[in-house]
Amino acid sequence: MARGVQRQSGASRTTTRARRRARGRDNDGIIPVLARAVRDVETAVSRGPSTPSTRTKFQVIALLVREERARVKADESSSDSYRADQLKRLDGIATILAKVAVREASLLALLAEDAVVGDAAKSLKREMLAAAGIEPSEDEVSVSTPVTSTGTMKRQVVPQSVVSRQLANPFLAPDFTAPGPREPRPQRLASWELIGPLLNAFEYAADGASACMALPDESALRTSGGGEMMPHQARLIAAAESGHRTFLLADEPGLGKTAQALLAAQAANAYPLLVVVPNVVKTNWAREADRWTPEHPATVIHGDGDTVDGFAEIIIVNYEVLDRHIGWLGDLGFRGMVVDEAHFIKNKKSQRSQYVLQLSEQIRARAVRPLLMALTGTPLINDIEDFRAIWQFLGWIDEKKPRSELMEALEKTGLTPADRGFYASARDCVIDLGIVRRRKIDVAADIPARRIADLPVELDGAAGRSIRDAERELADRLLSRYEAALEARTSGVVVPGIDHDLVRRVARAELADTTTAKTGQNVFSMIRRIGQAKAGLAADYAAQLARNVGKVVFFAKHVDVMDLAEKTFAERGIRYSSIRGDQTSKQRQKNIDAFTHDPDVSIAVCSLTAAGVGLNLQVASNMVLAELSWSAAEQTQAIDRVHRIGQDEPVTAWRIIAAQTMDTRIAELIDSKAGLAARALDGSDDEVGSAADVQLEALVALLTDRLSTSS
Structure with missing residues (x-):
């Protein structure tokens, strides 16, 4: 009896272990990921019309169900019962998809075999495979989705407004009619290594000569934005108007490279225009675009791009978030690209350099003679090799040799690197492709002896949110003071709209109230916090x-x-x-x-x-x-x-x-x-203002704005 019970317990333990293994296998792989995702889609559609992200998830689930069904059927290493169980679970997911499609008929088109699979869907598919612990196949790791050094996929996003633009009639479709790159017929220089000599030409053949292409006379100095260009700026714009399309603009800081790039894009009709910049100047680029080319709306990509205007003609993105937007940026159909502080891409092994070069290659493949501009006051930082990435971005060279335009210019010199005069001639050939370098001292007559240039910056993250919250708190306190003063008024005088005299009295009371210092939300602490941020x-x-x-x-x-x-x-x-x-x-x-x-x-x-x-x-x-x-x-x-x-x-x-x-x-x-x-x-006879005046007027402006928004 005891032995029988023991045998029964051993069998029970074997069955339990088998069930545990089965449950473990049930929770592994892609099916649990699909089950969670399809419930999310079902819930979203039940609440109303599907969003672009919901439609993308619906399509990806259908694709993965189809692929997993084929894989399970072909898996001869598993038992028949296991395969039947997996197919049953996949049928359950497919049934939910069908019910969702019945609820919203437009989703049926996404189930077709020939349905277009966009970058957003490809990116989500890779994420879901990664969540299931499945390595994506090589054809799923596309060029537009870089892989980090550790092998993990970069998170890709597609802003909602960009999806809307793609679904609507695009304001500018990609131009695939561009002829392929013209490679010169093999001639004298075909067997020569030329990149090294070209770089050496700038190191050894300068002889103090200026590195600036010949520029035409300036055009009219007034712009559509109402600004007035300086002569040195207008000459570069004239070059763009005459058809020049690649520029290494290496003017010293303070000579208006931003305005020149924006106006060159306008002269070349290079829209939509992609502008890649350091984080610290991206807000300034938007402001300058509004100033110089106001008829071409600009938008700035922050973070995941939730606030981006997908229909804008100038899209500004900073290097730090380029990785997550590289997919849709590559497909938008840009006809121009500007890279500010282009020395940031000097290290060709860095991801930021690879992203920029990838986008440049895509633009040159899709657009006929696009405008490409590299802006930097210091094109060379460490050594002459820093030129490589910038020249490649501009399309002057590739990894190994000069491209067609530069090669043809070198051929016309009639010289080879073995000839004494080659280096000076080669340097001139590169400069003529579009190097523009002016120093302040060179154009001193064009610019004021002293000027203040405002550089607006965005305070992102927790610090920025905290400061904006504190500013609202200060404005609310001023509003409470104002409303309390109105209620306490006994004269019976009623001032229509905003009582500006009372606003000033409230502002003075705020400045004089030492108790507000304890809250940390007075005008002095606000400015200090902004300075810290x-x-x-x-x-x-x-x-x-x-x-x-x-x-x-x-x-x-x-x-x-x-x-x-x-x-x-x-x-x-x-x-x-x-x-x-x-x-x-x-x-x-x-x-x-x-x-x-x-x-x-x-x-x-x-x-x-x-x-x-x-x-x-x-x-x-x-x-x-x-x-x-x-x-x-x-x-x-x-x-x-x-x-x-x-x-x-x-x-x-x-x-x-x-x-x-x-x-x-x-x-x-x-x-x-x-x-x-x-x-x-x-x-x-006017009275000169003091620091106290500025503090008072700042509070007056804050309260006036608050009253305007609350009325």
């Missing part, structure tokens, strides 16, 4: 300037902003001098001398209050104002550390402005007070 972006831009033009002065108001900037420079291997108020006179002068005389010290990090007066920093002609001051005079004093007697070059002060925050309004107020001060010095 944009410190990294300001330091990033200063680092770019330092690599482009040499010495840069970085001004900040608060110590923590200076600390963060110095940390950024140290991490990037950029030497700097720190000039602060807590230093001894000896230490301060030592740091000033290091910036002035040591060629390896690129940046002076200065306190806006401590270093704003009494210093001579004219060794630099570019400066970054990371934080706003409360007065125009303080800002002017800082700029005058660089713009002073003995300065040989025009001075540019790059003022970093946090877009969509109080920062923007304060910058406008400072500028208005600066104009007022100038008028006062010229004999006007």
